[in-house]
Amino acid sequence: MSDTFQLDGATIPFEIGQTVMQAALAAGHYIPHLCYHPEFKPHGSCKLCTVKVNGRTAASCTMPAEAGLNVESEIEELNALRRTLVQMLFAEGNHFCPSCEKSGNCVLQALGYDLEVHATGFRHLYPDRPLDASHPDILLDFNRCILCELCVRASGEVDGKNVFALSGRGISKHLIVNAESGLLKDTNIALGDKAMQVCPVGVILKKRVGFSTPIGKRRYDQRPISAQALDDAPRQAAAAGSCESCEGTP
Amino acid sequence: MAADDLCLLEQIVARHGNDASKLLQILREVQECFGFIAPAAVNSLAESLAIPRARIESVASFYSFLHLTPHGEYRVLFSDNITDRMLGSQDLMAQMCQQLWLQPGKVSEDGLVSIGTTSCTGMCDQGPALLVNGRAITRLTHQRVMEIGQLIRNRTPLADWPADFFRIENNVRRSDLVLGSTLLPGVVLQIALALGGQHVVDSIKTSGLRGRGGAGFPTGLKWEGCRNAPGSEHYVVCNADEGEPGTFKDRVLLNLQPDLVFEGMTLCALAVGAKKGFLYLRGEYRYLLEPLQAVLQRRRDDNLLGKSILGFPGFDFDIEIHLGAGAYICGEESALIESLEGKRGVPRNRPPFPVTHGYLQQPTAVDNVETFCQAVLALHIDAEKYRAIGTEKSSGTKLISVSGDCPRPGIYEYPFGVTVREVLQDCGAVNTRAVQISGPAGVCLGESEFGRKLGFEDLPTAGAFMVFDDSRDMFEVARNFVHFFAHESCGFCTPCRVGTSILKQTMDKIAAGHGTRYDLNEVENLDRVLQTTSHCGLGRSACNPVLHTLKHFRPAYENKLKSLDFEPAFDLDGALARARQMTGRDDAGAHLKAEGI
Numbered sequence A: 001m002s003d004t005f006q007l008d009g010a011t012i013p014f015e016i017g018q019t020v021m022q023a024a025l026a027a028g029h030y031i032p033h034l035c036y037h038p039e040f041k042p043h044g045s046c047k048l049c050t051v052k053v054n055g056r057t058a059a060s061c062t063m064p065a066e067a068g069l070n071v072e073s074e075i076e077e078l079n080a081l082r083r084t085l086v087q088m089l090f091a092e093g094n095h096f097c098p099s100c101e102k103s104g105n106c107v108l109q110a111l112g113y114d115l116e117v118h119a120t121g122f123r124h125l126y127p128d129r130p131l132d133a134s135h136p137d138i139l140l141d142f143n144r145c146i147l148c149e150l151c152v153r154a155s156g157e158v159d160g161k162n163v164f165a166l167s168g169r170g171i172s173k174h175l176i177v178n179a180e181s182g183l184l185k186d187t188n189i190a191l192g193d194k195a196m197q198v199c200p201v202g203v204i205l206k207k208r209v210g211f212s213t214p215i216g217k218r219r220y221d222q223r224p225i226s227a228q229a230l231d232d233a234p235r236q237a238a239a240a241g242s243c244e245s246c247e248g249t250p
Numbered sequence B: 001m002a003a004d005d006l007c008l009l010e011q012i013v014a015r016h017g018n019d020a021s022k023l024l025q026i027l028r029e030v031q032e033c034f035g036f037i038a039p040a041a042v043n044s045l046a047e048s049l050a051i052p053r054a055r056i057e058s059v060a061s062f063y064s065f066l067h068l069t070p071h072g073e074y075r076v077l078f079s080d081n082i083t084d085r086m087l088g089s090q091d092l093m094a095q096m097c098q099q100l101w102l103q104p105g106k107v108s109e110d111g112l113v114s115i116g117t118t119s120c121t122g123m124c125d126q127g128p129a130l131l132v133n134g135r136a137i138t139r140l141t142h143q144r145v146m147e148i149g150q151l152i153r154n155r156t157p158l159a160d161w162p163a164d165f166f167r168i169e170n171n172v173r174r175s176d177l178v179l180g181s182t183l184l185p186g187v188v189l190q191i192a193l194a195l196g197g198q199h200v201v202d203s204i205k206t207s208g209l210r211g212r213g214g215a216g217f218p219t220g221l222k223w224e225g226c227r228n229a230p231g232s233e234h235y236v237v238c239n240a241d242e243g244e245p246g247t248f249k250d251r252v253l254l255n256l257q258p259d260l261v262f263e264g265m266t267l268c269a270l271a272v273g274a275k276k277g278f279l280y281l282r283g284e285y286r287y288l289l290e291p292l293q294a295v296l297q298r299r300r301d302d303n304l305l306g307k308s309i310l311g312f313p314g315f316d317f318d319i320e321i322h323l324g325a326g327a328y329i330c331g332e333e334s335a336l337i338e339s340l341e342g343k344r345g346v347p348r349n350r351p352p353f354p355v356t357h358g359y360l361q362q363p364t365a366v367d368n369v370e371t372f373c374q375a376v377l378a379l380h381i382d383a384e385k386y387r388a389i390g391t392e393k394s395s396g397t398k399l400i401s402v403s404g405d406c407p408r409p410g411i412y413e414y415p416f417g418v419t420v421r422e423v424l425q426d427c428g429a430v431n432t433r434a435v436q437i438s439g440p441a442g443v444c445l446g447e448s449e450f451g452r453k454l455g456f457e458d459l460p461t462a463g464a465f466m467v468f469d470d471s472r473d474m475f476e477v478a479r480n481f482v483h484f485f486a487h488e489s490c491g492f493c494t495p496c497r498v499g500t501s502i503l504k505q506t507m508d509k510i511a512a513g514h515g516t517r518y519d520l521n522e523v524e525n526l527d528r529v530l531q532t533t534s535h536c537g538l539g540r541s542a543c544n545p546v547l548h549t550l551k552h553f554r555p556a557y558e559n560k561l562k563s564l565d566f567e568p569a570f571d572l573d574g575a576l577a578r579a580r581q582m583t584g585r586d587d588a589g590a591h592l593k594a595e596g597i
Helices: A020-026 A076-092 A107-114 A150-158 B003-015 B020-034 B039-049 B053-060 B082-086 B089-099 B142-153 B187-195 B197-207 B219-228 B249-256 B258-272 B283-301 B333-340 B369-381 B383-388 B420-426 B474-488 B494-511 B517-533 B537-541 B544-558 B577-583
Strands: A003-007 A010-014 A050-053 A056-059 A070-072 A138-140 A164-167 A174-177 A204-206 B074-079 B113-118 B130-132 B135-137 B172-174 B235-240 B276-281 B318-323 B364-368 B397-404 B410-415 B432-437 B443-446 B464-469
Touching (some): A010 A020, A056 B517, A076 B494, B003 B020, B003 B039, B074 B089, B074 B142, B082 B089, B082 B474, B135 B283, B187 B197, B197 B219, B197 B258, B219 B364, B235 B258, B235 B333, B235 B369, B249 B258, B249 B283, B249 B397, B258 B276, B258 B318, B258 B369, B276 B283, B283 B318, B410 B420, B432 B474, B443 B474, B474 B494, B474 B544, B494 B517, B517 B537, B517 B544
Parallel strands (some): B235 B276, B276 B318, B397 B464
Antiparallel strands (some): A164 A174
16 A cells, blocks of 8 residues: 555555655646656756645655645645746747747646736846757747756657757756757757657747647647646656756756 | 867866766866867867767856857956945946956957956955956956056966965954864874764764854754765765855865865764765865865875875775856755766755765765864864854854955954844944845844844854945845846746846846836745745845845835836837947937936
8 A cells, every 4th residue: 555645635645756746647636837747857947836745835746755745736825826937937938829839739828828827927038049940840949948958858868869958047048959050950850759749838840830730729729738737647657767968857 | 179279178088087077177177278168179078078069068058157159368257246346346347348448248359358247256355356267366456457457458478467466365353263273184083083983973963063054954963864874985075165245254264274174074074984075166266276285185195185094994085176167056065066066056856965865866965164174173172162162052153254344354253142243343344234144145134133143043144244334225235136146046947047037127127217116016926936936045035135125224225216106117218228329429319308208
């Protein structure tokens, strides 16, 4: 018999080594998240999954599950924090949903709707982030990057290519590719790579397939993300890999 | 790249055993040799270390003192702490920029020089200060800045600059247990070796010693935890990444009492069972590297380091010095360990803690420079006697770095429990409006609180004590600190990365005369988000300077506010500044007339 903890009053079983997020998803309970992906080792940078554990806030994707914890997630206090974090991510980049190919399939946008983010909240920073259209089949639109590092992890852990990495510090942190020219065409990325599939927003796009599904008929146009996130989560979760280019994940 | 350069590059890599975990040290040396890390060097390093080139760029771009593009033969960085500014650093920088005909942050057209700012360089007691190619110059005056400008223009090698420029004073104003110690190297170690590691742990626990980096974790418990943690190797790390603006005590300790530091590390090695230690020295203290290495060599020669130390078979321990490269966040212990491993200095998720999973995931005891010194003296004078010094929960003495508005800035060592007022009296401060304790992340005290005591019961501190008299605008002090946090945020987590920039924007908006009450309220909202969701202490304390100064000095904010509920940050007249610059006009006709359009 495995140990359990409490999540918003529900009893959640877990296995040793699982984090609060992994155990919650495995038990069919959704906690909002952005940089967490069930197939990769969690690193806890977006902080959307912040919960209260015995009264103290912690990122649930990296917090090890322990017997008897009292975890609160679906409370207004935390959803207010999450709304502000989503507003911060929108203010940090250049996000124009109506013209974005990812609209309706975008996790950031879906979270915005689901958490009821009705206003921008902050003055936008309008960073200068040129596109990289050098690759014949792939477009990189850095304007939408939320620095979740999923492509970095996918390329490092699954593809074994390390095509992506993060450069700079603080607000100037940005995504780079593994080429002296700095251009994607000079990397060994391929359309079949895992890194091509994981971007939660509209940075890594396949060329010439834009808008093949009309807006209004896309994934999160149908049902809110909270009702769908569990579809992606493996019921047995213990993803662990090593990623040379990743931050803070020894 | 010339053949002999490449050869040098190979030598650098070979010196570090072709080991990718030494990447930061390798990059720092490449930077020092060539003035920047060229794309060809990145390619060559990627090949010889067998790592992706993007990882090298990723690491290099994290540290302020490493450059991937040419940054001039002479790279001048003015220390930008508030204490430097109070001593006129901004005027001096403007003077140098004018003399050398360039803009801050840009490289001159001929590739000769770049001028910019950097976070506090730890010379607040003898500022204004700057770094030129990583070497510290203090006590800047208009005369000295002019001479520096001429030396640069004449391309005089740094080695031929007047030695007096590089003289660093210790400015010890009050000595006690640590600064007054005349203990000979090896004396305490000899006794400890006879008694054994467990005895060291027990004594340190009895002494009540707590970490001097600011957090105050009981040192004995940390050493015990590390000793008992399973692992193939154990490590000792000395945190000499003294980046907290206004602090410079570790600089003085490393200069005056290096043997105490290294002896403390060796005692810790005995206590935790380590064979290897690192001293992580902040890049700003590059000038201390050679003297410290000489001390290490002397200790090796005296059998105080190396194999079978002092003839005790099986007790082997040695210390390596790692240099930082301009990143305040590396003072956070898990970020420091990441940096030691040659990575970006991003704080790790905790738990697990370094004491069980530290350097290379092995048990690691990380302690501050001063903590190691105190540990030696606690053992020397006897743990019980040590415990009697200071206050109940803060035993021993504390080094305080005093700077700002006072005639006698420098290092003051007191038993814990000294009041703020006593320190102010000793340093000769008059008409004091405020004191900032423990740097921007600490607390700002107004006059009514000068009776409070330094110690873990009341005012915990890593040692910074910045004094502001009644001529100072405390809003500008807070704004300087907010800029500091935004500059030093590692950028890992959303709240800190974006929140510190938004806070900076808000403070700049108020400074420009466009602030409203709404903006002040927003600071409180930001604080709630940063405090509760940030990955580490930097984000959690980033709003402190504003909240503390608002509490005591609200008028300093309110007299800058527009009496409106809302005011856009966009400034119509300001938007014409570029056009004015291009046309060389600044007359009334080049400005929008009506106020507040």
